[in-house]
Amino acid sequence: MHITSAVAALCIGALAKAAHANTSETCCSALGATTLESQVVYPDSAAYKTSISSYWAENVQLAPTCILQPRTAQEVSLAVSTLVAADGGVCKFAVRGGGHTTWAGANNIVDGVTIDLSLMNRTTYHEKEGIASILPGSRWGDVYETLAKYNVTVAGGRSGVVGVSGFLLGGGNTFHTARVGFGCDNVENYEVVLANGDIIEVNRDSHADLFKALKGGSGNFGIVTRYDMKIIDDDKLWGGIVTYDNSTTLKHLEAGYHFINNLENDPYASWIGMWGYLSVIDQNIVVNALEYTTPVAYPAAFDNFTTIANTSSSMRVTNIWNLTQELGQAPGYRDIFVTATFVNNLDVMKRTVDIHNRIPEEAKAGAKGDDYNMYTMIQPWPKLFTDRSTEQGGNVLGLDRFEENMFQVLFDYAWKDEADDVLFHRLANSALEELTAYSKSIGADNEFIYLNYANSTQNPLSTYGSESVEYIRTVAKKYDQTGVFQTQMPGGFKISAVASEGKDEL
Ligand SMILES: Cc1cc2nc3c(=O)[nH]c(=O)nc-3n(C[C@H](O)[C@H](O)[C@H](O)COP(=O)(O)OP(=O)(O)OC[C@H]3O[C@@H](n4cnc5c(N)ncnc54)[C@H](O)[C@@H]3O)c2cc1C
Numbered sequence: 180m181h182i183t184s185a186v187a188a189l190c191i192g193a194l195a196k197a198a199h200a201n202t203s204e205t206c207c208s209a210l211g212a213t214t215l216e217s218q219v220v221y222p223d224s225a226a227y228k229t230s231i232s233s234y235w236a237e238n239v240q241l242a243p244t245c246i247l248q249p250r251t252a253q254e255v256s257l258a259v260s261t262l263v264a265a266d267g268g269v270c271k272f273a274v275r276g277g278g279h280t281t282w283a284g285a286n287n288i289v290d291g292v293t294i295d296l297s298l299m300n301r302t303t304y305h306e307k308e309g310i311a312s313i314l315p316g317s318r319w320g321d322v323y324e325t326l327a328k329y330n331v332t333v334a335g336g337r338s339g340v341v342g343v344s345g346f347l348l349g350g351g352n353t354f355h356t357a358r359v360g361f362g363c364d365n366v367e368n369y370e371v372v373l374a375n376g377d378i379i380e381v382n383r384d385s386h387a388d389l390f391k392a393l394k395g396g397s398g399n400f401g402i403v404t405r406y407d408m409k410i411i412d413d414d415k416l417w418g419g420i421v422t423y424d425n426s427t428t429l430k431h432l433e434a435g436y437h438f439i440n441n442l443e444n445d446p447y448a449s450w451i452g453m454w455g456y457l458s459v460i461d462q463n464i465v466v467n468a469l470e471y472t473t474p475v476a477y478p479a480a481f482d483n484f485t486t487i488a489n490t491s492s493s494m495r496v497t498n499i500w501n502l503t504q505e506l507g508q509a510p511g512y513r514d515i516f517v518t519a520t521f522v523n524n525l526d527v528m529k530r531t532v533d534i535h536n537r538i539p540e541e542a543k544a545g546a547k548g549d550d551y552n553m554y555t556m557i558q559p560w561p562k563l564f565t566d567r568s569t570e571q572g573g574n575v576l577g578l579d580r581f582e583e584n585m586f587q588v589l590f591d592y593a594w595k596d597e598a599d600d601v602l603f604h605r606l607a608n609s610a611l612e613e614l615t616a617y618s619k620s621i622g623a624d625n626e627f628i629y630l631n632y633a634n635s636t637q638n639p640l641s642t643y644g645s646e647s648v649e650y651i652r653t654v655a656k657k658y659d660q661t662g663v664f665q666t667q668m669p670g671g672f673k674i675s676a677v678a679s680e681g682k683d684e685l
Pocket residue numbers: 235273274275276277278279280281285286296315336337338341342343344345346348349350351352353397398401402403404507508631632670671672
């Protein structure tokens with residue numbers, strides 16, 4: 180009896196699995212039966228392989244049943260309508276912009292269709308209106324290259340390889356944030372494909388509720404097929420990468436602490452502090468990315484950094500296109516990002532780097548592979564950023580409930596060997612937990628978690644505050660009544676995974 184039921188259970192499992200796999204094939208066939216046929220690619224094609232290998236983190240290179248590569252908003256609309264109608268709504272799909280999220284399943288799917296927006300990558304400059312129209316599969320390098328011909332830019336990514344879509348939907352920290360707010364605050368109009376296939380223009384005057392919700396609310400409402408961004412009328416800056424001896428850490432932290440508090444006196448300045456352990460040279464490197472968003476060398480805002488003895492410097496006057504080709508991180512690793520935000524406090528900064536200095540010892544003792552990089556980044560997150568967002572009309576990040584200057588930590592680990600997945604996740608988690616507990620013990624903690632740097636387990640939307648959470652939930656329901664972007668498109672951070680009190684649903 181027991182044996183029989185166990186066998187029966189196995190059979191049912193196998194049948195369920197077969198039926199499931201068949202469903203995904205049916206969904207791909209349904210797309211193939213429309214005018215989208217030529218844009219559906221399968222695992223045996225070169226286009227499929229190129230798409231998968233172009234995801235930045237190796238651990239997110241999943242194998243979907245098929246990939247759809249639409250060329251226009253109309254094709255995106257037809258795809259959504261087809262996937263919603265097929266087989267009574269069982270078709271699962273993922274949406275991929277630049278493919279830079281580091282956790283598997285955000286931008287890709289195992290058993291389903293991935294809508295890869297890469298072919299929609301054009302930028303058009305409308306000089307009279309002062310607007311750049313940017314298609315959703317663009318990388319920031321493509322955008323800057325086009326705009327450099329006109330000597331203008333937009334508030335976008337600090338690394339040219341990063342995708343426009345995920346960046347703008349999650350906020351977008353830029354070199355210009357102290358001047359003009361986050362990337363999302365500079366979007367004047369979105370073109371969006373809704374769950375019912377409608378293609379709508381979304382701005383302050385038309386669908387104003389959705390306009391605001393898209394500024395930080397991620398992929399909960401529809402698929403964005405165009406971003407119209409406000410131009411910044413000068414793309415020249417003084418910037419680059421400066422490296423230092425590991426012994427200079429304390430000086431950087433003191434300089435950084437004051438820099439954050441003084442940013443309001445000179446919002447053209449921007450600083451990213453990086454501590455990196457690189458296994459191939461077995462060394463800790465200290466790196467600053469210093470950017471001044473107008474072509475003036477050695478502004479006073481950087482004095483506390485430029486008086487620290489450096490070991491190399493690429494600081495020069497150039498344009499943002501050139502600069503953002505330099506600031507990148509190698510693709511082809513397995514990656515984890517985890518992040519937290521803290522009150523601007525020198526003791527928390529010191530503990531951040533203490534943890535960073537200690538953790539590579541554990542990696543050295545436990546890693547099976549010999550090629551890994553462990554970065555800890557410190558970035559300003561002052562009240563000034565929020566003020567600039569508010570001036571532009573506001574977003575849903577919920578930062579206006581905080582009064583203090585803050586900074587953000589990103590633990591960013593990259594390794595080659597899959598056998599080390601457990602180790603590096605454990606180390607990243609323990610680094611984050613220790614730092615968070617320490618910050619709480621001295622009252623310098625802050626609950627905000629930046630979506631674009633968050634791991635899947637961090638539930639960043641729940642940290643936007645209950646007002647923003649309910650706002651996003653209401654807008655998502657209004658524009659997607661049947662919850663297509665919650666259930667049929669399960670990837671990314673979903674508002675349905677946030678409980679009403681702002682806590683994790685699961
Ligand atoms: C090397 C590197 C540098 C970075 N630099 C910065 C930086 O300077 N500042 C900063 O703030 N962040 C930075 N980030 C983080 C970055 O903002 C996020 O990784 C962001 O998600 C990248 O966007 P993407 O389009 O490449 O992502 P994807 O992984 O393609 O997409 C992210 C999410 O958005 C959804 N999505 C994508 N396109 C659409 C669309 N058109 N409509 C609806 N939903 C969509 C996807 O389904 C997915 O869930 C960096 C990341 C890396 C790896």
